[in-house]
Amino acid sequence: MNEKETISYIINTSKNIAIFALSPDKTKASYRVAEFLQRKNYKI
Secondary structure (H helix, E strand, C coil), X not given: CCHHHHHHHHHHHCCECCCCCCCCXXXXXXXXXXXXXXXXXXXX
């Protein structure tokens, strides 16, 4: 399995994601990424 396949496998089979430096500020990218992942049923 190459690197792209490995990353794809991890993303498609994992449902728990840790986000370091998650911000409560809605204008920050980390907030928007977490919001998107939660809408896709990932546990943050």
